[in-house]
Amino acid sequence: MGRGDLTNAEWDRLESFLPRGGARGGRWSDHRRVINGVLYRVRTGVQWRDLPERFGPWETVYKRHRRWSADGTWHMLLSKVQAAEDAAGHIDWDVSVDSTAVRAHQHAAGARKAPPTAAAQRGGPSADESGRSGASETGRPAGGGGQVGECLGRSRGGFTTKIHLAADGRCRPLTVLLTPGHFGDGPQLQPVLEQVSVPRSGVGRPRSRPDHVLADKAYTSRENRRYLRRRGISHTIPERLDQRRHRRNRGSQGGRPTGFDRERYKKRNTVERAINRLKGFRAVATRYEKRAYTYLGTVTVAALIIWLRT
Template identity: 45%
Template sequence: MLLVVSRFQMLSDEQWALIEDLLPARTGRPGRPFSDARAMVEGIIYRYRCGLAWRDVPGVFGPWQTIWTWHRRLAREGIWDVVLQRLQAFADAAGLIDWSVSVDSSIVRAHQHATNITRHTQGAGSNYTKPGIEPPDHAIGRSRGGWTTKIHRVVDGNGRGLVTLLTPGQAGDSPMFEPLMAHLQVPRQGGGRARTRPDRVRGDKAYSSRAIRTHLRRRGIQAVIPEPADQARHRKRRGSRGGRPPAFNEVDYRGRNVIERSFNELKQWRGIATRYDKLATLYRTAILIHDTITWTKTLSDTA
């Protein structure tokens, strides 16, 4: 073991064994000495967990410049998306994914260190952070809280992350629903098409729109979404033309609290609760690493 101080180590040997072979074995620069991948990962985790500047990362993990370069390379190449998909495939094969999913978003403040970058906002309203692609506005925008980023998430019935996308803080929740569902792809072990259709989707009133309900109904997915009071009044005002009220399972809706608890747990990492990264790809990758720890812990505990 290279890391002998327990508070500097988040991944157990069992957790590390699940992801080790998917991470690059070198820093990517020919002629440079090999850097231990596990130390790099633990250094990245420590930085986001404590909310430090990169140059303040303890030397036990190695040079901070190497850790940052390694982190940026993996974010640019979408490596952590591949890691997370593998873990989700393992979990699905073991029956550990609850396919009653919940969807929601949460706003985080962007620190002034994150906003000191040129943002091209023209036509960027529909952009969101995809694996390895940096949006022109860097997923930073103005909302009531100032410069903010919005995290959009899909979690399983136990609150474990399945999909994460970023937008500027002023972006609405409803327009991001279909992109989130389009990115919900859990591979199947042994080949075959990835699973993309949950059993039901739980969402708050922000996701109550005709387009979303039609999308779910067309795919055979149960919608557990309450109807806002203004939509109900408008429907009743139209009489028979307004149609029937949408079906809503109030008891099942109580399970939506898992995504609120998921955000609470996610923001225990100070570098996620406040965004310090200029690049949205780096910030999103930190969330994927948090999800990786959650899934590896689930798999190692049930092994």
């Protein structure tokens, strides 16, 4: 076993969830070897052609990663691990939300335009690219609903993609969403929280409502606060100075001051630490993929490993 490969304990947790049949009814190549090849590439950021020979043909590893990114298999594995952790009571549902910009490599440019299908509009793959539909086994779009095109944009940092995520109180990503780098943080609070869905081990609907939400001033809009109150989610979000001044100038019509727990807000650093863990994977810290759904799969693999090893 090489450094960074799946341990026996980690493999035992994943093996029962992996698909049994291969493409067109054939047999898959050894799952463990291929997954270790994907992990090596996500951890080091090397080109697919430069994978060590011990992982087998690089084309097999690359195509497996691309297919599982398209059909939602990586997301399914992450959901299964999260469900097991929730059943054991190991998830802290004080959820923090934030984003981070990722510089796109020059190789990320130049993706051919997909046909105007619903999957392509969501940032997912077209049928001729993946061979499968753009929906995951959970019924959610494999490309992460809410995406725009290939999620590449010009921002102050250059050619970038932005990763929006919600993290639990133990610094583990619950859900991930991609947008172009110039998109703002505030409008993405609702799409990120709408994607939080941890299946229950027994009967019942997946858990989707956090106990508490923490976020910085970028998320302090009235629309976001109304959304959280409508869902019955308590929150700790500081108010910007201009909003506070505007409310005071309106007098009694400005409404009551927003509640803010300074001590509880200190816990928001959990999402910063989750981002730091994600960017410890070099293929996450720099985007090399042309297609958004493939890069989302790379980020999901990194999140899966964080859950397995935390």
